[in-house]
Amino acid sequence: MPLADAIDAPPFVKASLRKLGLERRDDLVFHLPLRYDDETRISSIADAPLGEPVQIEATIVEVSVAPGPRRQLLVTLREADGDGSNAENEDPAGQPTLVLRFLTFYGSQQRALETARASGRRLRVFGEIRDGFFGREMVHPRFRVVAVGEALPPSLTPVYPTTAGLSQLALRRLIARARRDTDLGEVLDPQWCASHALPPLASALALLHAPPADVDAAALQARRHPAWRRIKFEELLAQQLSLRRAYLARRRQGAPVLAGTGELAARVRASLPFALTAAQERVIAEIAGDLAQPYPMQRLLQGDVGCGKTIVAALAACQCIEAGYQTAFMAPTEILAEQHYLKLRAWLEPLGVEVVRLSGRLRKSARLATQARAATGAPLIVGTHALIQDSLDFARLGLAIVDEQHRFGVVQRLALRRKGVNPHQLMMSATPIPRTLAMSYHADLDVSVIDDMPPGRTPVRTRLFADARRAEVVAAVRDVVAQGRQVYWVCPLIEESAALELQAALDTYAALGAELPELRVGLVHGRLKIDEKAATMAAFVAGEIDLLVATTVIEVGVDVANASLMVIEHAERFGLAQLHQLRGRVGRGAEAAVCVLLYQPPLSQTARARLKIIYEHTDGFEIARQDLHLRGPGEFVGSRQSGVPLLRYADLETDTDLVELARTLAAELLRDDPPRAERHLRRWLGHRDELLKA
Ligand code: ADP
Ligand code: MG
Helix, strand or coil, rough: CHHECCCCCCCCHHHHHHHHCCCCCHHCCCCCEEECCCCCCCCCCCCCEEEEEEEEEEEEEEEECCCCCCEEEEEEEEECCCCCCCCHCCCCCCEEEEEECCCCCCCHHHHHHHHHHHHHCCEEEEEEEEECCCCCEECEEEEECCCCCCCCCCCEEEECCCCCCCCHHHHHHHHHHHHHHCCCCCCCCHHHHHHHCCCCCCHHHHHCCCCCCCCCHHHHHHCCCHHHHHHHHHHHHHHHHHHHHHHHHHCCCCCCCCCCCCCHHHHHHHCCCCCCCHHHHHHHHHHHHHHHCCCEEEEEEECCCCCCCHHHHHHHHHHHHHHCCEEEEEECHHHHHHHHHHHHHHHHHHHCEEEEEEECCCCCCHHHHHHHHHHHHHEEEECCCHHHHHCCCCEEEEEEEECCHHHCCCHHHHHHHHHCCCCCCCEEEECCCCCCHHHHCCCEEEEEEEECCCCCCCCEEEEEEHHHHHHHHHHHHHHHHHHHCCEEEEEECCCCHHHHHHHHHHHHHHHHHHCCCCCCEEEEECCCHHHHHHHHHHHHHHCCCEEEEHHHCHHHHHHHCCEEEEEECCCCHHHHHHHHHHHHHCCCCCCCCEEEEEECCCCHHHHHHHHHHHHHCHHHHHHHHHHHHCCCCCEEEEEHHHHCCCEEEEEEEHHHHHHHHHHHHHHHHHHHCCCHHHHEEEEHHHHHHHHHHC
């Protein structure tokens, strides 16, 4: 940290500031108010509205301590008249009074108030008035003794986010000093700013820290004010610069050129019982092109549930393996990793390619064997996040594939990247995210999209049933199985407790077993051992289980074409993305499939909105868009996804235009004026940028 930028404050103050993420003077300058108090005006005791922050100035009539087990300091104020003459000399009758009530106080405060009373000075108080026992009162207002005629502040009083031990006043002073000592270099071209209705940085900050009394308070509060837009733009620009720069930096690093004759991939294709779709062919070509470059691929493969991403990944693995390098294939759940393992083995082992698997739940000896094979060059290693544990070393990692990447955090993805010298990376996701979010969170990736579905799929029909009609649903299960089809029954999600969730699954399993004695019922849940889970799933795939009762462990990726009915219990507890994923487990064959959402009335408003969306839409992209609208981007992407809290001020849903603008300008700045880009980044991110460069 350059000394010139250090905050000048005692160590204990610095410790508090650090808790707020404020390490440098620039951080203080960009620490912006949550809201404002209006101390530019004085209301009269009689006319001030109740329950709203107001400022009163009045003379002190009485200072007393109410006795009893809970001592209280009571201060009675009476409206001062215009010339400030001593109100005690006047007839008090009819003058409204205000009682200030302090439940905790210091003797020094009491004495100061008494002195002020004796000398006829006034008290300026800020707080909310309510109707109390003694008439109008304020509890613990902010107060200050003022001289008669003392000027009112010219600007609104900022209220900053703070932490215990750091008062607003202290923080305000620190920020004011930092602002005075900081030279705010303008990064943007003034004309460009003007043409986009963005004020200069210095005036935007001045306004936000100290808005003039006549400011458009509503726009300020809603963060729509041009000054706010300028700050949000600065922040978004930093984010875009940072992501873009990380992308370019990785691109400058070397990676193995993965090129071969393509024979292995051709033989896998020849063994498939289906032809690839046009979109699959297109993304395969994009990926193949990337892998043959001497710098690492950084590609996200997006495509709705069931569009066929796995085979695309498998063909990429073929190219890597043929070039003599290893592929690591990571999935977020045991069940999915197991399923990928089986599928990849079926495709590749007949061609003489060894496939090994790694999972935290494997027996130690099996785990050690896989670790040994990874270190000695097994061509394809499939697993859960056990793949990124430190104990695992790859001999020659060429390609890292991350399935359902949105389920992994940034940190985990970075860890896998570090495993190889610099492997190519293919991330896959079925959670289509709206464009602004994609620009923001995937700005450091190239994106391929599978936008068609394999032919012959019939859309899943969704039906909503109140829990009271459960018997009808059970009857439908019986019918579907009688037709030779299979059924998933997903048990309620219980976020508070894994134990309760397990218990609910066990209960449902027992109940359905009793209601449907003629069916073969299976159960999978998160607590099963890996081979138990695998055995149950294998039996379901083989058609030896008719009805599979499951917790959300089957949420992602599981693929059984003969399953044509999905029942989701307590559907109102699930998120939209989860419901979409779950529903995507059926409708994979030519048979018409149905998804039954059982819900427990009464529904909350959001639950009702969610169920309506999932009922009306099957397109994952549209569902994601509506989900974003319902939840807002922070929750939509989740902290796991974003990893670094880069955006404090901008709102990805409402500030779309600014995101686009920032993206364009970031690319231009990095190309035309890297030092300027660097300055901007340093100001905004400081130390926080490190993670992104990893
Ligand atoms: P997702 O994209 O959700 O991961 P999968 O890769 O699991 O989807 O594919 C879903 C199912 O579709 C699998 O059974 C897969 O073998 C099959 N599939 C993939 N591509 C095609 C295709 N072009 N034609 C027919 N079936 C396909
Ligand atoms: Mg998948």
